Amino acid sequence: MGDDRDRNGADANGHDADQVERLAKLKEQAEDALARYDLAEGAEDRGDGHHHPAEVATDMDERERELHEQLRWRERAEALAAAEQAMSEGTYGICVDCGGEIPAGRLKIKPDATRCVECQRLVEQGRG
Numbered sequence: 001m002g003d004d005r006d007r008n009g010a011d012a013n014g015h016d017a018d019q020v021e022r023l024a025k026l027k028e029q030a031e032d033a034l035a036r037y038d039l040a041e042g043a044e045d046r047g048d049g050h051h052h053p054a055e056v057a058t059d060m061d062e063r064e065r066e067l068h069e070q071l072r073w074r075e076r077a078e079a080l081a082a083a084e085q086a087m088s089e090g091t092y093g094i095c096v097d098c099g100g101e102i103p104a105g106r107l108k109i110k111p112d113a114t115r116c117v118e119c120q121r122l123v124e125q126g127r128g
């Protein structure tokens with residue numbers, strides 16, 4: 001009835017249930033991916049005993065790529081957890097650098113964004 005609007009409506013920061021759900025889903029996804037890597041690691045221990053030098057090199061490339069990916073997922077899971085935390089504290093969607101509001105459109109694309117477009121660009125420039 002009348003309170004449906006309140007339940008689904010935006011909170012003070014303008015973030016709605018969709019956004020919360022999207023965050024939770026992405027976090028779940030990242031955690032699933034990480035769990036898969038853990039499983040793969042366990043399975044890898046059973047070597048078949050014969051390793052060509054070429055094969056080993058390929059394995060190492062593969063391993064390195066996996067580690068990179070694993071790291072990316074881990075960072076993502078952490079960023080998403082931080083976003084959820086910020087959401088519960090009411091600081092979600094606020095740029096950590098300038099304190100300005102992060103546009104909703106940006107949060108839709110990157111729900112774990114902690115900076116507005118401008119500040120993010122400055123950070124990336126500083127890095128490069």
Ligand SMILES: [Zn+2]
Nearest residue numbers: 095098116119
């Ligand atoms: Zn900013």
